[in-house]
Amino acid sequence: MAKEGIHTRADNYAQWYLDIVEQADLAEPSGVVRGAMVIKPTGYAVWEAIQRGLDQRIKATGHVNAYFPLFIPQSFLQKEAEHVEGFAPEVAVVTHAGGKELEEPYVVRPTSEAIIGHTYARWIQSWRDLPILINQWANVVRWELRPRPFLRTTEFLWQEGHTAHATEAEAETETLRILHEVYADFVENVMAIPLYRGLKSRRETFAGALRTYAIEAMMQDGRALQAGTSHNLGQNFARAFEITYQTPSNEREYVWTTSWGASTRLIGGLIMVHSDDDGLVLPPRLAPIQVVVVPIFKNDSERATVMAAIERITAPWQGKLAFKIDDRDHLSPGFKFNEWELKGVPVRVEVGPKDVQKDSVAIARRDVPGREGKSFVPQAGLTERLVALLDEIQQSLFDRALAYRNQRTVDVRTYEELAAAVEQGFARAYWDGNDADEARIQEELKATIRVIPFDQPETAGTCVLTGRETTKQVLFARSY
């Protein structure tokens, strides 16, 4: 282990992930409800930052929030044929309530297309009622056989957007706008996670959708994590739930719907992209605490001097930096350094009696461990320096993740190259296979098509499996 309580990534990556979740105090298994976790205050503060960033963008693109019931009549799930096939095996079912057996059981929502589709059928009469642009923040339940905190839990928190439109083109525009302007913008610019964006293959398309678009990120073990999906549902749910509208020329048409979601899973991705063997690493724009100040003193007199200096130094930070002064008396500076490193606070400022004398402070960057990330700077101009440093760290985390990802994304021409590539990262390959071919690769290599990227080559090439010529490239990877 690199640090007490944390396995190294090299030693045991899966265990390293669990160790970070535990040691950074993000979450823990509930212990009594299968596959459910308790999101602890430190983890929930990260989720609140994600909520704020997504909610802002969801509203800026014209959406409003609403709330629909947790329970869905079991029969509703069956109205859209592919949808029931996709979700029926993993639902939790309420059979009794108020001391009686229910006439029709309810499923606890695994996603809300069904109950919302039913509601929209009531709300939408005319073309003037369109578009409907609604988002919901909610908990959902999907019975997972192999739960892992944040990545796969039987209950998770998410937002799910559900929109209805008059035309196919409008629905498609909406689906893509969410992917780019909400999900990718937030995940790249705030979470500092570089993304591949594109279309899902038919096998990986959401149950009931026409097309699913996704953002995919590479974890430090080379595996992919789907960080958000946006579905063009076509008229499938409109037909299943009879959602129709009257056109300006008095005809009755089915609406076109979309749905899109991002969840607490993002926290799993955050951990696996940036963190190291010393603990969590948080990008400054997402960090609930950006700067932690640790006073260093040996006695009451030093304490008084140092705390007075800290008060003076941090006064201009109000409203400019999210900071915390760790003035706990019963803990040593070393203990505090370790704790804030574990919890991923981007910058630590140390102030001791000598710093007070010299009008300086010590600064330590979380993203550059050890001596290299430490510097001694004057107190004058500190606020501006810290603001600039946080920007630099934000950019540096993104650049580092991007370089790592690009280095591990390999263009492959043969099946052997594909097999080797997915052992350590993403494989970019020409592809002209069908569903069965894709299934074969999944079985043999444990890799799936993560996306058919929007960026496609200008020249044709040879399908990595069938040898047929094609202009289509896809990204293969093993995934979470």
Next chain:
Amino acid sequence: MAKEGIHTRADNYAQWYLDIVEQADLAEPSGVVRGAMVIKPTGYAVWEAIQRGLDQRIKATGHVNAYFPLFIPQSFLQKEAEHVEGFAPEVAVVTHAGGKELEEPYVVRPTSEAIIGHTYARWIQSWRDLPILINQWANVVRWELRPRPFLRTTEFLWQEGHTAHATEAEAETETLRILHEVYADFVENVMAIPLYRGLKSRRETFAGALRTYAIEAMMQDGRALQAGTSHNLGQNFARAFEITYQTPSNEREYVWTTSWGASTRLIGGLIMVHSDDDGLVLPPRLAPIQVVVVPIFKNDSERATVMAAIERITAPWQGKLAFKIDDRDHLSPGFKFNEWELKGVPVRVEVGPKDVQKDSVAIARRDVPGREGKSFVPQAGLTERLVALLDEIQQSLFDRALAYRNQRTVDVRTYEELAAAVEQGFARAYWDGNDADEARIQEELKATIRVIPFDQPETAGTCVLTGRETTKQVLFARSY
């Protein structure tokens, strides 16, 4: 009816309430899930304002948010004897999940003392781990036999705080701080709802609590609505879930816990305190839209003039007022006036060609319907005038509700006076009865003790039922 689609309060108060919920577009019954509602975007925006206000105060008093599982093992509910008695009859039960019958059924949380108590037992070891000050935003399910939107729904949204302390005194301080600094401060100062604050009688105490404190508001039909409760749970849950800590002197003690909640029910109270026969009335500090601007024009040329003026007039409002320009072309000004009245927007600003000529606008106050609430004012200084007007409306709504409540709160000396008083409002009475006496009054008069107010008289008096002398006064009322 006073207005299309709304019964008057005088005519049919219960139906008036439902009409407001429907016509102001706040919520609607799901139609398919018993007692569950869909909170529509207009209603959810009000809930978001309530969430913001409460969350801010919850954090300002030192609490952090976290998230605990939706499902609770059925056996957990039984660990605290009064708790199970209180909640077992109204829980929804999950018996199947992932295609299989569960070994032990889960209940869907009706409240989270049990699952959180179980978790705290794991988190708390030493006195250094205390206090734990955590809040959760969540949905809960309680099977209601006679559901009404916002007031009683089988699923509702709320926040539930759960804290653990080393001493009884600390837990008591916490319980009262939440009541005053979080709930009463928000409900009185932002929602403009005057409150009675006090202790609940033993019969009305939360299942499992030592003491319950509550804020109670009077609705326009004279009935009481409990708007928030804060429970000192004593050591009851600590004993049930074995939550102990090591004291500084190395002894093992049970912790003292509290819990407290406020829910979407507040929206029901909001409606019934301020609204009138024309629709919803929102206090400015809570209103998602404080000012709506309606352009008035007859042709394209007038439209251009008016819209240009509106752009100029509203430019300085950014960041000072939450406003909306209703520039929908296919609707008449009259239709728009009606819609924004129904939705309770505090101030309407009308701008027509004549206003543009005269450098004036027309202002209409939602809280003063008709001519009396309308004025014509110069465009110069409009921003400051509107900001001041919103403050005036906020105060006026509170004062009006306070006067109404005080007028309908009657000091009663005899049983007959008590019986008459609860027909139209609250009855303040000396009380020395026991639980059975209280039950008798509930059965005979349909009224209960809402609170034993913190404000108690300095002199003794005669119990309204038993005739015994006592210094304790209580407030009786019929309640929602």
